Amino acid sequence: MPSNPSKSAAIVAAAEADEIGYLSSPKTDMMLGIEAIHNACREAGISTKDIEGIANPGGANSYAEYLGIVPKWVDTTAVGGCSFQIHVAHMLAAVNAGMLDIGVVVNGQAGYSRRNFPRGAAGGGGGDALGPDAQFMAPYGVMGAPSNYSHAMTRHMHQWGSTKEDFAQIAVSTREWAMLNPRAIMHSKDTNPNGGALTVDDVLNSRIISWPLNILDICLVTDHGGAVIIASEAAARSFRTPPVWIAGAGEAIGHATMLEMKDFTATSAAASAGRAYKMAGMGPEDMEMAMIYDSFTITVAITAEMLGLTKRGEGPSLFAGGRTAPGGSFPVNTNGGGLSFNHSGMYGMQLLVEAYRQLSRTAEDGIHGLAGKQTDADSCIVNGTGGSLSATGTLVLTR
Amino acid sequence: MPDYNKPIPIPDPMTNKPYWDGAKEGKLMLPRCTACNRFHFYPRIVCPTCGSRSIEWTEATGEGYLHTFAVQHRASGGWAEEAPFVTAYIDLREGDRVFTVLRGVDPTKPEDIMKKIGALCRIEFDKASDDVSVPYWRVVG
Ligand SMILES: [Zn+2]
Numbered sequence: 001m002p003s004n005p006s007k008s009a010a011i012v013a014a015a016e017a018d019e020i021g022y023l024s025s026p027k028t029d030m031m032l033g034i035e036a037i038h039n040a041c042r043e044a045g046i047s048t049k050d051i052e053g054i055a056n057p058g059g060a061n062s063y064a065e066y067l068g069i070v071p072k073w074v075d076t077t078a079v080g081g082c083s084f085q086i087h088v089a090h091m092l093a094a095v096n097a098g099m100l101d102i103g104v105v106v107n108g109q110a111g112y113s114r115r116n117f118p119r120g121a122a123g124g125g126g127g128d129a130l131g132p133d134a135q136f137m138a139p140y141g142v143m144g145a146p147s148n149y150s151h152a153m154t155r156h157m158h159q160w161g162s163t164k165e166d167f168a169q170i171a172v173s174t175r176e177w178a179m180l181n182p183r184a185i186m187h188s189k190d191t192n193p194n195g196g197a198l199t200v201d202d203v204l205n206s207r208i209i210s211w212p213l214n215i216l217d218i219c220l221v222t223d224h225g226g227a228v229i230i231a232s233e234a235a236a237r238s239f240r241t242p243p244v245w246i247a248g249a250g251e252a253i254g255h256a257t258m259l260e261m262k263d264f265t266a267t268s269a270a271a272s273a274g275r276a277y278k279m280a281g282m283g284p285e286d287m288e289m290a291m292i293y294d295s296f297t298i299t300v301a302i303t304a305e306m307l308g309l310t311k312r313g314e315g316p317s318l319f320a321g322g323r324t325a326p327g328g329s330f331p332v333n334t335n336g337g338g339l340s341f342n343h344s345g346m347y348g349m350q351l352l353v354e355a356y357r358q359l360s361r362t363a364e365d366g367i368h369g370l371a372g373k374q375t376d377a378d379s380c381i382v383n384g385t386g387g388s389l390s391a392t393g394t395l396v397l398t399r
Numbered sequence: 400m401p402d403y404n405k406p407i408p409i410p411d412p413m414t415n416k417p418y419w420d421g422a423k424e425g426k427l428m429l430p431r432c433t434a435c436n437r438f439h440f441y442p443r444i445v446c447p448t449c450g451s452r453s454i455e456w457t458e459a460t461g462e463g464y465l466h467t468f469a470v471q472h473r474a475s476g477g478w479a480e481e482a483p484f485v486t487a488y489i490d491l492r493e494g495d496r497v498f499t500v501l502r503g504v505d506p507t508k509p510e511d512i513m514k515k516i517g518a519l520c521r522i523e524f525d526k527a528s529d530d531v532s533v534p535y536w537r538v539v540g
Contacts, residue, residue: 028413034445038452048450068439068447118409130411132441139408139533140486140500141471141478150469151488154509158467158516211470211483211509258488259441259498264467 008096011088013044017108026113028130029059030066033108037067046102053094053103055087061391062131063106065256070268072275073100074253132257145295146218148258148388150210153298155264157212160313164212167297168203169319171216171339174294176325178336180373182366185220186340195340217297219338219347226349228356242360247282247379248396250275258388265313269306269383269392276381277308280396284308287396288377289331289358291351293385294338303383304332307394331375334358335368348384348393355380359399403527404477410531415442417456422532427459427522429493438493461522463489465515465538466496470506485512489520489536503538 017027017035027035033056041048053073054060060074075090077083087105094100110117117130128134142148156162175198178184186195198216206216236243252268252275255261277283284307292307294300301315309330310318318324324332335341335354342350357363364374382395410419421428430442434451438459445452468487471478478484487501501520504512519540524532 026413028411031413031444034443038445038450041450048445066443066447067445067450118412129409130413135408135411135415136441137498139406140498141405141474141476141481141484142486142498143471143474143478147469147471147473147486151467151486154469154513154516155467158513208470208472210472213469257441259496264488 009092013040015039015043021112023110023113026116027110028113028117029108029110030062031108032110033059033063033106034066036108037063037104037106040104050102051104053091053100055084055091055103055105056107057083061253061256061387064253065260070271071253072251072271073103074251132259136259137257145388146213147210149296149298150213151258152261152264152302152389153212153217153296156298156301156313156315159265162301162313162316164204164214165200166316166320167212167217167301168200169316170294170297170300171203172198172200173319173322173325173328174333174337174339177331177334177373178340180326180370181336181341181368182370183368184336184341185222186336198340213296213298216339219295219343220340222342222344224342224344224347224350226353228349228352242399244356244359245398246395247398248276248278248280248394250277250279250394251392253391255390256387261389264389265302265305267302267306267385267389267392269303269385269394270308272392272394273307273381273383276394276396280398282379282396282398284381287379287381289334289375289380291334291355291380291382292332293347293351293383294333295343295347295385297339299385299389300333302389303385303392306392307381307383309381326372331358331377334363334373334375346386348386351382351384352395355382355395355397359397403525403533404480405527405533406476406478407527407531407533414444418442419531421456421458422524422534423526423530425524425532427461427534428456429459429491430454431457431493438491438495440491440495440497460492463491463497463520463522463536464540465501465518465520466490467516468501468504468509468512470509470512483507487520487536497534497536499534499536501536501538 017032055075057078060076064071091103178186188196203216206214250272252272254268292303304315304318338347363369378399380397384393417428429438431438432446433453435449437448466488472483483506485501520536527533
């Protein structure tokens with residue numbers, strides 16, 4: 001049972017940037033925030049490397065990367081000027097729950113210096129013209145996620161001997177599920193000229209976008225709305241709808257830009273899944289199906305490895321021989337995936353909706369699923385991947 | 400210069416000035432931590448290896464090794480005219496990694512480029528404007 005978090009955490013240091021006010025020589029938001037963290041750590045007698053969690057409105061991933069740390073707790077809650085009080089409240093609860101021991105709430109904001117930034121670089125929101133992406137990646141013509149993720153697929157092929165054919169099997173298995181989902185874009189020739197049955201050769205012969213990624217290795221771009229209702233244990237038992245228990249949860253960030261992705265064939269899902277499994281007291285061997293964010297076939301392959309569903313380098317093999325397809329022993333992406341069902345930009349919601357349907361036995365209602373789509377899985381691992389293979393969140397759900 | 404039709408970065412004068420100044424002179428300048436002696440990239444005011452703020456700029460060899468690559472068939476602006484072209488991550492001789500457009504390879508033969516993973520690469524610079532020179536890397540090994 002949860003315990004009262006009162007006094008389970010304390011503020012042990014507080015500090016500011018080296019200079020504040022009207023800076024004679026301008027500094028960026030990041031420089032100001034980093035100086036403050038550094039000074040607070042010094043005051044507390046710890047290294048920045050001791051920080052396990054970071055809270056900042058919107059920018060926790062960039063702070064983590066900048067410091068060269070891989071936080072196990074983040075909060076990017078961005079609700080205006082009171083955000084930082086809320087960050088402290090969240091961190092208290094997380095500490096009480098044992099999720100971290102040392103965290104920092106930080107903000108850097110060059111409200112004055114900003115006017116002295118180089119022309120074209122100032123202005124809030126959107127991309128940061130002085131950030132690492134704009135300085136060191138954008139000049140080289142990369143265009144969106146496909147042109148980045150392809151580098152990871154090449155490295156997987158080099159490091160583990162996988163082939164484009166291996167990855168194509170992922171798209172084929174996922175399409176088979178889409179053919180059982182009337183709401184899937186690629187359900188049939190009736191829903192889309194390119195819908196319906198798909199073969200490995202179809203994938204290999206489809207238009208090349210960013211070698212080794214063909215267009216059928218790449219998710220759709222669609223509209224979507226979704227929501228899940230979450231209730232306490234006591235409340236959940238009073239609903240007339242069946243509960244699906246959140247048995248485990250974990251989160252992690254490996255990097256923000258792919259410049260900082262040390263191993264292009266590994267994501268932080270190994271860490272986030274490890275925590276989710278531990279919380280649930282279960283392991284990969286206990287999972288009976290998986291919902292894996294499939295922005296690209298390479299995303300699924302790497303994630304399957306990180307979740308412990310296969311050995312390192314063997315992610316694509318999970319999809320061989322129909323094992324993950326309808327009627328197979330380990331169903332994966334039973335809604336038809338981002339590849340063939342729907343991908344609206346942030347597909348994590350679609351993963352949750354389908355995992356709920358499967359475990360609540362409502363996956364075959366005629367609207368969202370035809371006969372053969374409902375599995376008998378009692379457990380499901382759900383993994384979302386965000387950014388450029390950057391951040392991951394993993395849930396273990398059970399009936 | 401006027402014919403440089405690719406995106407030209409706006410140098411960050413607060414964190415990266417020595418890098419872009421070096422590029423104008425045909426040098427690769429990298430931040431190095433004087434506490435742990437490790438190089439890092441992209442440039443920061445704190446060492447991502449040990450957390451020290453004792454950073455100094457050092458001229459690097461301009462050599463590295465091909466880590467991975469992709470062949471871009473779709474691009475915008477000036478890069479659209481170049482497609483297909485090869486983008487790559489280079490492991491610097493000094494440590495850490497940079498991103499670039501790779502030269503000295505045939506974008507129509509990705510299987511041949513696969514065999515070049517690990518090969519020696521060297522930096523070169525294109526003058527994009529009076530203020531900015533953009534680094535590129537070429538497979539030489
Ligand atoms: Zn250092």
